Amino acid sequence: MVDLTLQQVTDNVQRVRERMALAALRAHRQPEDILLCAASKARSSQQVRQAAQTMIDLFGENRMQEMRAHFRDGAYLDKPCHFIGQLQTNKVRQVVGQAAMIHSVGSLRLLNAIAKEAAKQRISQPVLIQINLGQEDSKAGIAEAELRPVLEAAAQLPQVVVRGLMAIPPPTPTGEQARPYFARLRALMEQARGWQLQGLQLDTLSMGMSDSFEAAILEGATLVRVGRDIFGERT
Numbered sequence: 001m002v003d004l005t006l007q008q009v010t011d012n013v014q015r016v017r018e019r020m021a022l023a024a025l026r027a028h029r030q031p032e033d034i035l036l037c038a039a040s041k042a043r044s045s046q047q048v049r050q051a052a053q054t055m056i057d058l059f060g061e062n063r064m065q066e067m068r069a070h071f072r073d074g075a076y077l078d079k080p081c082h083f084i085g086q087l088q089t090n091k092v093r094q095v096v097g098q099a100a101m102i103h104s105v106g107s108l109r110l111l112n113a114i115a116k117e118a119a120k121q122r123i124s125q126p127v128l129i130q131i132n133l134g135q136e137d138s139k140a141g142i143a144e145a146e147l148r149p150v151l152e153a154a155a156q157l158p159q160v161v162v163r164g165l166m167a168i169p170p171p172t173p174t175g176e177q178a179r180p181y182f183a184r185l186r187a188l189m190e191q192a193r194g195w196q197l198q199g200l201q202l203d204t205l206s207m208g209m210s211d212s213f214e215a216a217i218l219e220g221a222t223l224v225r226v227g228r229d230i231f232g233e234r235t
Contacts, residue, residue, distance in 0.1 A: 004232050006050045012230050013038075013054040016213075020224065023217035034217055037082060039209070039227035041066070045073035047231060052077035058100070060084035060225050064091050071098060084166075084206075084225055086140050089113040097121045103166040103206050106130040106140035108150055111160060118159035126161045128206055129154075131188060133181045134170035141167065147188060148195060155197040164204030164222070165189050175212030182207050182219035189220075 004012070013036070021031040038051045041062040048059065048070050059076055061067035062085030070076060083099035089110055095102060096117040105111050105127045118125040129150060132141030142150055154162045165188060169181035185207055193202050206223045208216025213224035 003044070003047060004050075006053065008232075009047075009050050009230065010054045012232075013051070013056055016226055016229050017055055019214055020217060023214040027218045027220075029217070034221060035223040037084070037206075037223055037225045038230050039084065039225045040070070040231070041085070041227060043231055045070050045075040048075040049073075049077065051230060052079050056230070058082060060103070061099075062086075064094050067098065068094065092117050096125050097123055101126040101128065101163060101204075103128045104130045104140060106132070106142055108142075108146075108153055111150065111154060111157070115157040115159040124159055124161050126163045126201075127154075128164050128166040128204060129162060131165055131167045131185060133167050133184055136170055139168060144184075144188060147192060151192055151195065151197055151200060155199045158199065162200045162202070164202050164206065165192070166206040168209075169207075169212075172212075175208075175215040178212045179215045179219055182212075182216045182221065186220040 020034055024031040024034055035057040037058050037060040038056040039060045040048050058080040060082045067081060080100035082101045082103055083095050084103045087095060087104055092113045096114055114125055130141040131144060132139050154160060165185055167185045169178045172178045186205060189202060189205055204223055205221050207221045208224040210226050210229040213226055216224055
């Protein structure tokens with residue numbers, strides 16, 4: 001893996017920001033309403049610290065060990081860190097209370113485990129519900145039909161606050177071809193808002209990565225997760 005210089009990372013973030021702004025304007029949206037999450041999987045604390053000095057809004061970590069190491073090293077420079085990877089129930093204790101938000105809540109069992117740990121810590125943990133839009137066995141997430149019962153259960157858990165939905169669509173040759181999946185996630189969010197369940201704050205749509213964040217913004221993303229286009233290719 002080749003470490004980029006601070007100037008290279010800064011330039012990359014600037015280019016991503018410009019592309020985000022153009023997509024937002026195409027969608028008649030305000031660019032400042034969309035958060036840029038730097039997906040820092042497998043990056044060193046030095047790389048993370050460099051990125052924290054640029055115009056990113058927050059970090060996204062896939063691995064609990066890396067998130068904890070970056071916190072220990074002070075690499076985030078007080079910027080928020082979200083947990084965006086698959087979370088096992090036996091690792092919940094090490095993520096709840098550290099991650100500002102957990103994106104990958106893909107089962108009622110995991111939701112309950114997070115609520116139990118949050119109760120022990122006497123905090124309220126923000127989460128997103130992950131939807132498996134492509135019904136892929138290789139990906140976590142609930143089926144679309146499970147959304148209402150999961151949200152109804154979440155509404156009874158004061159220790160968690162559901163802030164919205166997250167999805168990773170099936171691979172497509174271009175980001176534009178992922179748009180129907182992003183449109184479907186937006187529709188699910190609108191449907192969930194219509195249920196008017198108490199205790200939920202449905203204001204976040206986490207969708208879109210380096211290959212597809214522009215298409216996601218066109219379909220309503222409020223947070224995009226970008227790794228390669230900020231940090232360069234992983235080897």
